[in-house]
Amino acid sequence: MKITRHIHQRIRIKNTFITFAILAILIALAVISHRYTTEVDLTVNNSNTLSAASQKILASLAEPITVTAYIKETSLQQQLTQLLNKYRRFKQNISIDFIDPTQVPEKARELNIGPQGAIIVEYQGRTEKINYLDESTLSNALLQLAHSKERWVTFLTGHGERSPFNKANFDLGLFGTQLNDHKLKVQTINLVKFPSIPDNSSLLILATPAVALLTGELNIIRDYINKGGNLLLLSDPKNPHLKVIEEQLGITKLPGIIVDSGSSLYGIDDPSFVLISEYSRHPITVNFNSITVFPISSAFSFNDETEFKAETLLTSVSKSWTETSDISGKVRFDVDSQEQQGPLTLAYALTRHFSDKSQQRIVVLGDGDFLSNAYLGNVGNSELGFRIINWLTHDDQFIEIPKKTAPGKSLILTTTSIAIIGFGFLLILPLFFTIMGFIIWRKRKQR
Numbered sequence: 001m002k003i004t005r006h007i008h009q010r011i012r013i014k015n016t017f018i019t020f021a022i023l024a025i026l027i028a029l030a031v032i033s034h035r036y037t038t039e040v041d042l043t044v045n046n047s048n049t050l051s052a053a054s055q056k057i058l059a060s061l062a063e064p065i066t067v068t069a070y071i072k073e074t075s076l077q078q079q080l081t082q083l084l085n086k087y088r089r090f091k092q093n094i095s096i097d098f099i100d101p102t103q104v105p106e107k108a109r110e111l112n113i114g115p116q117g118a119i120i121v122e123y124q125g126r127t128e129k130i131n132y133l134d135e136s137t138l139s140n141a142l143l144q145l146a147h148s149k150e151r152w153v154t155f156l157t158g159h160g161e162r163s164p165f166n167k168a169n170f171d172l173g174l175f176g177t178q179l180n181d182h183k184l185k186v187q188t189i190n191l192v193k194f195p196s197i198p199d200n201s202s203l204l205i206l207a208t209p210a211v212a213l214l215t216g217e218l219n220i221i222r223d224y225i226n227k228g229g230n231l232l233l234l235s236d237p238k239n240p241h242l243k244v245i246e247e248q249l250g251i252t253k254l255p256g257i258i259v260d261s262g263s264s265l266y267g268i269d270d271p272s273f274v275l276i277s278e279y280s281r282h283p284i285t286v287n288f289n290s291i292t293v294f295p296i297s298s299a300f301s302f303n304d305e306t307e308f309k310a311e312t313l314l315t316s317v318s319k320s321w322t323e324t325s326d327i328s329g330k331v332r333f334d335v336d337s338q339e340q341q342g343p344l345t346l347a348y349a350l351t352r353h354f355s356d357k358s359q360q361r362i363v364v365l366g367d368g369d370f371l372s373n374a375y376l377g378n379v380g381n382s383e384l385g386f387r388i389i390n391w392l393t394h395d396d397q398f399i400e401i402p403k404k405t406a407p408g409k410s411l412i413l414t415t416t417s418i419a420i421i422g423f424g425f426l427l428i429l430p431l432f433f434t435i436m437g438f439i440i441w442r443k444r445k446q447r
Helices: 005-035 052-059 074-088 105-110 135-147 173-181 215-226 243-249 261-266 381-392 415-446
Strands: 065-070 094-098 118-123 126-130 151-156 184-189 201-207 231-234 251-253 257-260 274-276 292-294 300-302 309-315 320-323 345-353 359-365
Touching: 052 135, 065 074, 074 094, 074 135, 118 135, 126 135, 126 381, 173 184, 173 381, 201 215, 201 381, 215 243, 231 243, 231 381, 243 251, 243 359, 257 261, 257 274, 292 381, 300 345, 309 359, 359 381
Parallel strands: 065 094, 151 184, 151 201, 201 231, 231 359
Antiparallel strands: 065 118, 118 126, 251 300, 257 320, 274 292, 309 345, 345 359
């Protein structure tokens, strides 16, 4: 067929129309893709998508969520942004603000934020502070904010106990302030003036009394325990004033102070500082990964003949021991003494069930300093304290999110496999393409 000038013009118009049609379709697709996004996670275990548990938590949070990251390092900011982008796929009203903690020292001190930084998650006026960045930690913080309810925590006073309101290094004023920030109402009681534990109290805290309690006071506390009251008992080495309560719980304090020879690895020269980085499996320590510091601690043993079920909560390392002599100069374990070799139990979590299916919860811990104003800001001390309080007040809803590991991330080849692949790519494929090219060239030349 002879192609005339008229046919050329028709073809040109047709091609122009097709070109404009394709451009219009591309522009329309671009506009649609800008307004509506669709993402598909093609990884084997959906490692780029939030778990079903996290999605369920977000569905229960209708109000906006504010995340304030007191982080200086750019790499950590990028990690947090990537993590929050996963959450934004299921909840749009999540905002994030990055603040350099060195630029706001007063605010950092108020929030007990150390040089490593921290993340403050806020929802409906309530806040949670997290130090470890992953989906499990963030989702559990949101879970706590979603189900937090008003609770009353009662501190015993009148015997030189650590005060939840005072600001001395010995006291627990900073921790008391943070409890209030988390909608935990703090109150104190002097059993001489008010001879009963308030009915609205979810928890009684005995924080290392400096003098002995009166017999009547001890009887009130013992009756409170017998009736199923929740209790946090903070003791110290050489403090005998809670011995009656400890015996009621089946707890025996071992002589001496726990000495940790491995504390020097963390730059701490005082061997009486116990550092814990590995934790027993317990609801209090679910997904808890921070190091905790215990300045002067005593060890406990438990009598199995009591009605309580005891679970070890905190243990020292195997290279620790109970030092019964004065800690001065170079200390070492004395086999021929009352000293006991580690690992040693610093804290027990006790539970007991009653006929009405209620559960009594008690924590006995051999160091009251770790929550004091002087040491609360050390790495994970504050978070562990809140976890203990939440568990004791039955507000311990935590979820375990399994770690998503991508299968087949490494490829291990034998020497024979490597030789075959190398031979194939370096010789067989080039030779094949050369022969095919020659054959095609010959056929075209023969036409």
